[in-house]
Amino acid sequence: DGGITQSPKYLFRKEGQNVTLSCEQNLNHDAMYWYRQDPGQGLRLIYYSQIVNDFQKGDIAEGYSVSREKKESFPLTVTSAQKNPTAFYLCASSTPRTGGGSIYGYTFGSGTRLTVV
């Protein structure tokens, strides 16, 4: 879908379980991002990665982990330490650019809805 694919679309997690959300892009974008969306809270940044084998914490990284072993892939693991994981998770990618003129915006995946059961 639009060059960036998230799977699964729906995911159910039991208490105490770790789950991994997949994000793959074929846009040859350098940067990838994970956001969490809750009603009335907008999009909050969890982790982001500008290059392979490097990533930085966002505003709400606690209880989450990521890896960036390949340019195309940026999986997010929701660990048991995340006490309120029920949310809609969005992955995005972009090519960081300096200077003016070009569109800089993100391309988003279609999201994964995670529910704790």
Place this chain on the structure above:
Amino acid sequence: GENVEQHPSTLSVQEGDSAVIKCTYSDSASNYFPWYKQELGKRPQLIIDIRSNVGEKKDQRIAVTLNKTAKHFSLHITETQPEDSAVYFCAATLTGANSKLTFGKGITLSVRP
């Protein structure tokens, strides 16, 4: 870090009227301001953006204005249609090697037929 605020959280307009959505940002160094539209159950999609060296940008029925002094930027939608009903997010960042978008909380626009 950057902080982006959107007010109000909901806006309802009559079809054919104009809608204006305003955002404020805190970091005067930010130089890129995109707007995203998210329809129910779908991914956010970029609809228009503006850089800090430009005061206004227009694309058909939508336009964005930027006031750097006051640190606010606005989305203007003219001749609204029911398909404009969605959640609209503004965002801001300083472009560069380590940049990341900071989003507002979103505003739900309802266009009444």
